[in-house]
Amino acid sequence: GDADDNPAAGIDTAAIIANDNTTRNWPSYGLNYSETRFSRLDQITADNVGKLGLVWSYDLKSRRGVEATPLVVDGVMYVTASWSVVHALDAATGEPLWTYDPEVPREWGVKGCCDVVNRGVAIHDGKVYVGAFDGYLHALDAATGERLWKIDTLIDRSKPYTITGAPRVINDRVIIGNGGAEYGVRGYLTAYDVETGKQAWRWFSVPGNPDEPFENDSMKKAAETWDPAGKWWEEGGGGTMWDSIAYDPELDLMYVGTGNGTPWNQLQRSPAGGDNLYLASVVALDPDTGEYQWHYQHTPGDSWDYTSTQHIILADLDIDGKTRKVLMQAPKNGFFFVIDRTDGEFISAEPFVQVNWAEGYDDNGRPIEVAGARSRTDPWETIPSPYGAHNWHPMSFNPDTGLVYIPAQGVPLVVQNNPGYEYNKPTPGSPNAGLGWNTGYFFANVAPEATPFGTLLAWDPVKQEEVWRAEYVSPWNGGTLTTAGNLVFQGTADGRFLAYDASTGELLWQTPVGTGVVAAPSTWEYNGNQYVSIAVGWGGVYGITQRATDKIGPGRVFTFRLGGEANMPESMVLRQPSDLLKGVSYDPDDVPAGGALYMTNCLLCHGVPAVNNGGNLPNLGYSHPEVIRNIEDIVFTDARAALGMPNFKGKLTEREVEQIQAFIQGSADAARAAMAEQSKAASSGE
Ligand SMILES: O=C(O)c1cc(C(=O)O)c2c(n1)C(=O)C(=O)c1cc(C(=O)O)[nH]c1-2
C-alpha cells in the first residue's frame, strides 16, 4: 500500500533518529536508539494528569504474560501478546486492523525459562518484524499483516533456544538474539538484511570448543578466561542476549547486554574460576559487521544468574565538570552502572538495593567481592536472587529531572551447590532439571531472611543516589515511561496504572486495570492529542507462579488521554483462590521424595503448593481433588498440551507421580494445619 495505508512505510533509521526531536511516534522498542523512554510530549502534565481517562481497551486474547511496549506510527499501533501473536490496531479507536499468529508449537513452551512472552516488534520501511518464541524471525507487511518471509534464527533446533525480545532495526539490518541459558545454549546475536532476511553477521557471546577454530579474535580472548575442565562448550556456555540493544548513530556503535552462564554455578561451569567472558557484560559491536569493539563485564565469573541483559540507556551526563557520553544499566546484580560508551571505561557503580555478594567496585571497575559469596557448598541466600534486583522491565531516563526510574525489587531465594551436577541429568531437588534446566544448584528448603519487595526508584545517575521512591505490595512491577510533562508512568503487579510527579514522586493519578502489569507504557501523538498506552497481562518468570491480585484478566491494551470517557471493561476473569486441596489419599512417607521430584519437574511453573494463589499457571495446592487424584491423565498425556503442559511419559514413573501427589496433598495439609494453629493462637489471645 502507499504511505497512507501503511504509515510504517516512512520508518527507517533516519526517521527513528528524526522522531526523537518530537517523539510524536513511538517507532522502536525503547522509543529511540538511546532507549531513554523519555517522551517530549507535554500535553499531559503533572497539573492535568488527574483528567486522564480511558479512550479504548482491546482484548489481546492472551492468558499468559504480556511484556510488549506498544509501538505507534501515525495512528497505527503494533503490539504483541503471549505466544508472539502480533496485533495491529487503529491507535485512536482500538479497532483491530489485522492479527498475525506465528503459530508457535505449544510444545516449545517448556523450552523457555520464563513464560511464553514477547516484548514487541520492530518496524522498518513498511514492514513489521517479530521474533517468535520458537526461534523464527517473521517479516510482515505492516499494512495487511501478511507474511513476507520467515527465517530460522536457530543454529540448532534440537537445543532449547527461544526468542522473547523485540528485534531492533539499525540501517539495513534487523537484529535479534535469543534465550536459553538456564537450559544450556550458546548465546549469539544475528543481523539480517531487512529486505530479504539474508544473514549479514553473527556474533557469539561465549567461545566454542577450543579444539576448533575460533570464529574471531574476541572468541579467542574469551576462551582464555574459562577453565576447559568445565567443558563449557558441551552445554553451550550461555551468555544469551535476550533483551537489551541500544545504538549510538554518531559513534556508530551498538550495545548489547549479555546473560548468565550455563550452569549458573561457576564451580560446575568453570571449576578454576576465571572471568568467563563475555557473560554478564555490556558489549559494543560494529553494527555493520558485528565485529567486537569493547566490553565491560559487570559480574566477572558470574555464579548467581546475574544477567546484564537489562535495559541499556544512552545519555550525555555532566560528571565532574565534563560532559560524558555514557551508557547506564541496572543489571540483576543490584548495582547501577555508568560506563563511558565511547570506549567502555568504567565511571561509577553503586548499589541501588541491598546486596550481599560485593562491597562495591574499585576504581578499575572490578567488584570487591564479599568473602564466601561464591563457590559455597552450604545453603546461602544470594541477594539479589536470580530474579534480579531489576529484571527486564524497562527503566526510563528524564533529562529534565536528570533521574532514572528503575523498577527495583527483591525476591528472596536460598541456593545450594549441587555436588552431583551433571549436564542434563535431573538430580531430584534441582529446579526444573527434568525439563532441561541446568543451574548446578538446588533451591534450598531454608527460609530466606530477606522479605520480598517492589519499589519504583528515582535514581540520580551522577550522584549515584536515590532521590525518591514509591513502595509496592509485591515485586515484579511494570516498566516505566517518563515525559516532558514531568511525569512518570508505571503499571503494577497489583493491577494498577499510575502517574507520578517525576521530580517529587507524588502520586498524581491511578486507575485499576484488572490484572497485573509487567510491560512498559508508551506515549504518542495523533491529530493533536497526546495518548498513553499500556499493554497489561500478568506473567513473566515471577508471574507464572505467583501474583499480587485476586483477579487475573486477559491480556489487554488500554489507551488514555485527557478527558477520555470510555468505561473499563467489566468482563475481567476473576480467579479467586479456591480452598486448599483436601482428601487425596497418600502415604506421608512419600512426601520428602515427592518434594524433591516436584522441585525437579513442576516447581518453576506451578510454584510451591499451597503457599500462594498461583500466577498465570495454577498452584496445585488449590486444585480440585479429582484433578490431583487423576493427575496421570494430565502428566502422562497430551491433555493440556495446547496450554503448554509437557507430557512426562518416559520422564517420570507412575511411582514417582504417586510421590509427587503425596507432596502436593501433604503441603496442602501442612498449610491447613499451620492456619488452624494460627487461628487457635489468635483466639486464645496470644
Ligand atoms: O538466560 C536466558 O537465556 C534468559 C532468557 C529470558 C527470556 O528470554 O525471557 C529470561 C532470563 N534468562 C532470566 O534470567 C530472567 O530472569 C527472565 C525473566 C523473564 C521474563 O520475561 O519475565 N525472562 C527472562
Ligand SMILES: [Ca+2]
Ligand atoms: Ca537467565
